[in-house]
Amino acid sequence: MILGRAEPGDPRWPIAHKYGFLNAGGGSWYWKPLRNLEPGHRVFAYVSGAGYVGIGRVTGKVIPARDAEVEIEGRPQPLLDQPDVSAAWKQDAASEDSQVTEMVVPVEWLAARPVNQAFWEKGLFASQVTACKLRDTHTIQTVESAFGLDTENS
Numbered sequence: 001m002i003l004g005r006a007e008p009g010d011p012r013w014p015i016a017h018k019y020g021f022l023n024a025g026g027g028s029w030y031w032k033p034l035r036n037l038e039p040g041h042r043v044f045a046y047v048s049g050a051g052y053v054g055i056g057r058v059t060g061k062v063i064p065a066r067d068a069e070v071e072i073e074g075r076p077q078p079l080l081d082q083p084d085v086s087a088a089w090k091q092d093a094a095s096e097d098s099q100v101t102e103m104v105v106p107v108e109w110l111a112a113r114p115v116n117q118a119f120w121e122k123g124l125f126a127s128q129v130t131a132c133k134l135r136d137t138h139t140i141q142t143v144e145s146a147f148g149l150d151t152e153n154s
Contacts, residue, residue, distance in 0.1 A: 011086055013047055016104075017054060017112045019070040019079060024130045025092055025102035033131035034062040037105045044134055044143055045112070046127075051120025052143045054112035058105055065093035065102035079104070111147035119146040 016023055022043060024031040037043065037058045045054035068079040080090050093102040113119075124143070125136040134140060144150050 011089060013045070013053055013115055015082075015085055015089070016045070016107075017109060017114075018084070019082070020056075020059075020108060021068065021079075021104040021106050022056075022058075022131070023065060023102050023104040025065075025100070027099045030130045031062070031101075031103040033129055034103055034105050037062060037131060043107060043131075044140075047115050047118055048126070048128075050115050051118030052124075052146070053115055053118045054109050055144065055147050055149055056107040056109040056112070059108050060106040062103050062105045065104045066095075068104045068106075111149055113147075119143060 012023055022034065022037070022045065024034055039058050039060055041058040043054075043056050043058060044052055045056065046052050065079060069076040070079050070082065071077075072082070079085065080093055085093075089102065092100050095101045121142065123138065125134060125139040141150075
């Protein structure tokens with residue numbers, strides 16, 4: 001289990017949810033942990049200050065967002081060509097500078113919700129690291145239950 005994290009008010013989650021990925025940018029300290037994600041890993045998406053927003057399964061390796069493709073009407077298209085991706089995010093993602101660029105990991109979301117419906121309760125695990133191993137059984141079971149999933153069907 002991996003915990004993926006974003007900041008509140010960050011436009012990343014709606015786009016990540018819609019197009020099926022986890023991402024990080026703003027310096028290698030943030031995106032390097034994404035390199036630990038492997039196809040088949042289950043991830044729990046967490047927005048800092050809001051709560052858990054999704055549970056998914058990694059479907060590929062980390063790549064620069066500028067190289068990512070998403071499926072639109074059955075055809076692969078560049079992520080950065082999508083009209084709902086902000087100009088500022090596109091600019092950062094297109095950068096070759098490792099301290100600016102965005103990196104993405106493709107994810108199949110098993111269950112997800114908008115930030116304003118994030119799930120949180122006192123005692124759940126959270127971390128400042130962009131992606132870390134989630135080992136807390138209470139958090140795993142509680143979040144799975146809140147999202148209508150369990151170990152057998154996820």
